Amino acid sequence: MKFLRSSKIGTWLGFALFAVVTLLPFYWILLSAITPRQDLFSSPVHYWPEHPTLDNFISLFTVIPFWSYFINSSVMSLLSAFVSVLTSFLAAYAFSRIKFRGSNLLLLFFLITTALPPVSTLLPLYDIFARFHLLNSLAGLIILVSSMIVPFTVWILVSFVDQIPKELDDAATVDGCPRWLAIFIIVAPICMPALATMFVINFVIAWNELLIPLVFSTNVTAKTLSVGITELAVQANSMSKPWELISAIGVAMIVPVMVLVFIFQRAIVSGLTQGAVK
Numbered sequence: 001m002k003f004l005r006s007s008k009i010g011t012w013l014g015f016a017l018f019a020v021v022t023l024l025p026f027y028w029i030l031l032s033a034i035t036p037r038q039d040l041f042s043s044p045v046h047y048w049p050e051h052p053t054l055d056n057f058i059s060l061f062t063v064i065p066f067w068s069y070f071i072n073s074s075v076m077s078l079l080s081a082f083v084s085v086l087t088s089f090l091a092a093y094a095f096s097r098i099k100f101r102g103s104n105l106l107l108l109f110f111l112i113t114t115a116l117p118p119v120s121t122l123l124p125l126y127d128i129f130a131r132f133h134l135l136n137s138l139a140g141l142i143i144l145v146s147s148m149i150v151p152f153t154v155w156i157l158v159s160f161v162d163q164i165p166k167e168l169d170d171a172a173t174v175d176g177c178p179r180w181l182a183i184f185i186i187v188a189p190i191c192m193p194a195l196a197t198m199f200v201i202n203f204v205i206a207w208n209e210l211l212i213p214l215v216f217s218t219n220v221t222a223k224t225l226s227v228g229i230t231e232l233a234v235q236a237n238s239m240s241k242p243w244e245l246i247s248a249i250g251v252a253m254i255v256p257v258m259v260l261v262f263i264f265q266r267a268i269v270s271g272l273t274q275g276a277v278k
Helices: 002-033 055-063 066-097 103-113 118-131 138-162 166-174 179-190 192-208 211-216 225-235 243-277
Strands: none
Touching: 002 243, 055 066, 055 243, 066 103, 066 138, 066 179, 066 192, 066 225, 066 243, 103 138, 118 138, 118 211, 138 192, 138 211, 166 179, 179 192, 192 243, 211 225, 225 243
8 A cells, every 4th residue: 555655646746747847938938928028037036927017919019020920820830730631641541552562662761751851952942932933922831841741640640541441441432432532431530530630740840840931931921920039039129139029929829739739639539539439
């Protein structure tokens, strides 16, 4: 009994330590976002806001075109996640169901491409997108970001499609259901937990992406919030970095991700429960 009690205490202590280490950075960003600039570097350090204010969030609208950047980030991230998951799911189904010589090698090649440094492909991609007039456009960013995260998504989804019996596809085909329709009405619902999870992961990757929007978008029509963070230090009327504004835009970027994760967490749990019951 003493051993079990001590093990439970150790588990709770470990969980508490993990929670502190994980949540402390988020708390510090929020604290900095609602703290006036003159109190931000006060000594001794205040771990609770003595004069909380929302002026830092209001200042964002005067320093950068916040709403334009927010809409661009939302559209780019949502469509990039959707396009990458859809194309990766179809590719994963093909890799799982259509076996040909070199298919495993091709799948391995997909994974190896993720190891390429993004900087190494910037120059040729920039030249290609300039020729097709895709610079400074959300369409260009969506194509770039979604293609960047497709290989890893394919690799993950193949293992889920492999677990689905091929007899389900064959039974649907025998009943007169076209192959392409069976993919969406039979295989996709079973893979919904994996698809929802990868959608959230890909959204977070696209939402936090900095290099591609920084290089391929130079005007307000396609700039994202991540680029806006780099512009704050330049546009602010101060010789030092405006950490209070950077923290405020950091909070603005964290909230949508938390909301999306909360929404899809319910969908994932529901899908796993339905699959277990069936």
